[in-house]
Amino acid sequence: MKSIIGVQMTNTMTKFFFFLILIPLLFIACKKNAVDEKPIDVSIPVTITSIDTTGIENTIELNATATYLVKNSIKANATGYLSSVNVAINDFVNNGATLFSIKTRESKVLGNTINKMDPSLNFGGAIRVHSNTSGIVTMVNVQQGDYVQDGDPLVTINDASSFALVLSLPYELKKYIAVGQQLKVALPDGSSRMATVQKFSPTVDASSQTQNVVLKINGKRDIPENLIVKVRINKTANTATISLPKAAVLSDETQTDFWIMKLINTNTAIKIPIEKGIQTEDRIEIISPILTKEDKILLTGNYGVADTIKVKVIKK
Secondary structure, eight states: HHHHHHHHHHHHHHHHHHHHHHHHHHHHHHHHHHSSOOOOOEEEEEEEEEOSSEEEEEEEEEEEEEEOOEEEEEEEEESEEEEEEEOTTTTTETOOOOOEEEEHHHHHHHHHHHHHOOOGOSSOOOOOOOEESSSEEEEEETTTTTOOOOOOOEEEEGGGGGGEEEEEGGGGGGGGGOOTOOOEETTTTOOEEEEEEEEEEEEETTTTTTEEEEEESSSOOOOTOOOOEEEEEEEEESSSSOOOEEGEEEEEETTTTEEEEESSSSSSSEEEEEEEEEEEESEEEEEEEEOOOOEEEEEEEEOOOOOEEEEEEEEO
C-alpha cells in the first residue's frame, strides 16, 4: 500500500516539476514571437502643398441681356398705294436706302393723262420712302399694293449703333462699377468679350432695387438680341495675398470654424485654426496665422483626422 502511495506521489511531483519547467519556456517563446512581429504602421498617407502669394480676386457674376436701345419705325410720307416693297424681315439696311415706293391716287390719274399727251415728261412718278438709320429689319407691316395713309408705320428697324448689353445691377454693388470701366462678358457658348460701361439708368426698379447699366461691346457686335450673358464684376483685387487650395482648408458642419493641417516635422501634422478671407472657385485667402512658403500644408489625407496625426508624405 505504501509503495502504491509512494508511486502516486512521485508521479504528482514529476508533473509539478514538468509544469514549472514548461511555463518559463512558453513565456520565452511568446516573448520571442512578440519581438519578431513587425509594428503596425499607423501613418496616414498624405500629399502636401504650400501657399500662393499671387493676387486673388473676389468676383461676382450677374446676368445681362443683349438688346437694341433704339428701334426706329419708318412711316409713310404720303397717302397712296405701295408700288414696291424692297425690304424683308431680318434684312440689314443702310441709312438712306430706298425701302418703299408710294404712288398717290392723284399721280396715277394725272400721270396717265399727261404721259399720254407727252411720254417724255414721265409725270406721276412714285414717292420713295428711305431708311433713316442703319440696322436690322425686325418687322414689316405692309406688302406691295397695299393702300397706306400718310404717317402709317411701314417697317421697324433696330438701330445697329444702339446695340448694347443691359445689366441689372443691385444698387449695393454700384460702388464696384464706373463709367468707362472694362468688364469681361462670358457668352453661353464659352467665348468671352470685353465691354465698356457706357451709362447708368437714372432710375432704380422699385421692386428689385436694381439699376440698369448700359454696356457697349468692344469690337464686333455679332451677339443676337435677347441673349443672356454673364458679366463678371471684380469686388476686390488684392495684389499680395496668402492663399491655399480649397482642399487644404477644413471646417466644421456650421462653417464657423476653419483650420488646416500643418507639418511640424517629417512625419507629424497638427491642426492649426485659421481666419479665412476672400474665396474663389479653387482658392481661399488665409488672413491669419501668417504662413510662409516654407510651411508644408496637408492637401489630401487631412479630412476627418485627429488634431495631431502621424503622416507619410507621398508624391502627387
